[in-house]
Amino acid sequence: MDAVTLLMIAVIVLSNAAGDVLITRGMKKMGEVSSFHPYHLFQLGRRVLHNRDFLMGVFCLAISFFAFISVLAWAEMSFVVPATSVVYVVTVLGAKFFLKEQIDKRRWAGTFLVCVGVVLICLP
Amino acid sequence: MKTAIVLTVAILAQSIGNVALSKGMKLVSGGSSDSADFSLIMLLEAMQSPFIWTGILLLILFFVMFTVSLTWADLSFVVPVISLSYIVNVALAHQFLGESVSETRWAGTLLICLGVILVTKSGNTPKHNNAYGLNQETRPYQT
Numbered sequence: 709m710d711a712v713t714l715l716m717i718a719v720i721v722l723s724n725a726a727g728d729v730l731i732t733r734g735m736k737k738m739g740e741v742s743s744f745h746p747y748h749l750f751q752l753g754r755r756v757l758h759n760r761d762f763l764m765g766v767f768c769l770a771i772s773f774f775a776f777i778s779v780l781a782w783a784e785m786s787f788v789v790p791a792t793s794v795v796y797v798v799t800v801l802g803a804k805f806f807l808k809e810q811i812d813k814r815r816w817a818g819t820f821l822v823c824v825g826v827v828l829i830c831l832p
Numbered sequence: 833m834k835t836a837i838v839l840t841v842a843i844l845a846q847s848i849g850n851v852a853l854s855k856g857m858k859l860v861s862g863g864s865s866d867s868a869d870f871s872l873i874m875l876l877e878a879m880q881s882p883f884i885w886t887g888i889l890l891l892i893l894f895f896v897m898f899t900v901s902l903t904w905a906d907l908s909f910v911v912p913v914i915s916l917s918y919i920v921n922v923a924l925a926h927q928f929l930g931e932s933v934s935e936t937r938w939a940g941t942l943l944i945c946l947g948v949i950l951v952t953k954s955g956n957t958p959k960h961n962n963a964y965g966l967n968q969e970t971r972p973y974q975t
Contacts, residue, residue, distance in 0.1 A: 710867055712867040712868075713867055731899060731902075732902060732907055735899050735902050735903055736902070736903075738903055739903065740903045740904040741900050741903040741904065742904075769895075773891070774875060776853075777853050777856075777857050777875070777878060777884070777887075778857075778870060778874075778875065780853055780854045780857040780858070781857040781858065781860060781861035781864075781870050781874055782861060782864060782865050782866060782867045782869065782870055783865070783867075784865075784925070784929075784931045785850060785851070785854040785921065785925040785929060785931065786921070786922045786925040786926060786929075786931045786933050786937060786941075787937070789850060789918060789921040789922065789925070790918055790921075790922065790937075790940060790941050790944050793915075793918065793944045793947075793948065796947065796948055796951050796952075800951060814950050814953075815950065815951050817947075817950055818946075818947045818948065818949070818950025818951035818952075819947065819951055820947070821943045821944070821946050821947030821950060822943070822944050822947030822948060822951065823947075824940075824943050824947075825939075825940040825941065825942070825943030825944035825945075825946075825947060826940065826944065827940070828936050828937065828939050828940025828943065829936075829937045829940035829941065829944075830940075831934075831936050831937075831940075832934075
């Protein structure tokens, strides 16, 4: 596995994490969706387009998407998809060191399992 | 029931979408497995591939199902359920793209799923108890 692939996985992971956080923050302001009527979904779509968090989140996910299909041009999908799970490790570490959150034992155990899993998929 | 249907559709759309994108990009790149053979022009060529557009439409479907579910379900519930798509992704890559998935890679994928479930289902921290550390109290109302 070469440096370009590793770099691209990092880009996918970081922009994906940022996008998900922004979109979640945006959607929580919309209220619960209880009707799947096309008109109501259309109205929700219009409201969401005025939400800055949501729009920035979409931009981040777009970067993530183009980085992802670029890597798929040369790497195996059964490697690329699990490799992007590093996002969970990044988020836990970020929460620990930037947000000073208390990380309980189960969460550390989960983070460790994801790390071991990623190492396994990287082996030839 | 609403949640089960929405999340099942999300997982299938995401996995099949990734297979379509992978197929499309491999056709564009001529199947080379060297990153040096990739050029940005390939991204433009990809925009003319029906495989890529199928993949994009399926990922949009996934995205709609995911975001809509977040309006009533907690991220810390939705994310571990969606993590099952790692297994579906690898299985479909093996089945439809002919990728030879080693036992080590299968084991790694299973560990990742277990890890994601543990990370997102642990709720000992009262305020920041979901995957991305978002404060649940910022929700406009509780359900």
